[in-house]
Amino acid sequence: DTGVSQNPRHKITKRGQNVTFRCDPISEHNRLYWYRQTLGQGPEFLTYFQNEAQLEKSRLLSDRFSAERPKGSFSTLEIQRTEQGDSAMYLCATPGRGMHTEAFFGQGTRLTVV
């Protein structure tokens, strides 16, 4: 149990459609991270929330991507007009208790764009 629940686990969508993923931390965390992992790569940082404020966005996060964290609890990641290059595992993570970020990941949402 990583303390992070992600839904859906798998999503297959047609190119051009919009998709939304959800991340629910089981316990309260000020910080929440989104990462993306493509085949043959390690996870890559996308964006970071401190409570409800989105404090940092990677260059990987194009204008088609938007993330929210209303009320500082769960978070959503939406991709508009999906492209085949968006196919990846999307991972949500929360930090450990220490001052350093031993990020604890959810099981991820596997997106396949056909």
Next chain:
Amino acid sequence: DQQVKQNSPSLSVQEGRISILNCDYTNSMFDYFLWYKKYPAEGPTFLISISSIKDKNEDGRFTVFLNKSAKHLSLHIVPSQPGDSAVYFCAASGRYGGSQGNLIFGKGTKLSVKP
């Protein structure tokens, strides 16, 4: 330009022997290093970490060594077990290398432990 490099895509060892996974980094501002293990279709699982003020950290069968002058770290698994077969990711963070604590990962090394 990759700041965290895992140059061996795969490693195969016999059960009971030592597994040594290597990682190099380029950014001297990194001050915290982590290893994650990942099974297919699951998120990465945190294994062990080390601060830059240390050169060794041990947790059961897992030991991480850090050589700051060489910008190199390694994960030792002794003894290796078939259940250790997975992809292992090295990650780093730091105030400048990874702002606000977000992690920078290597590409991973696939470990296969044969019975």
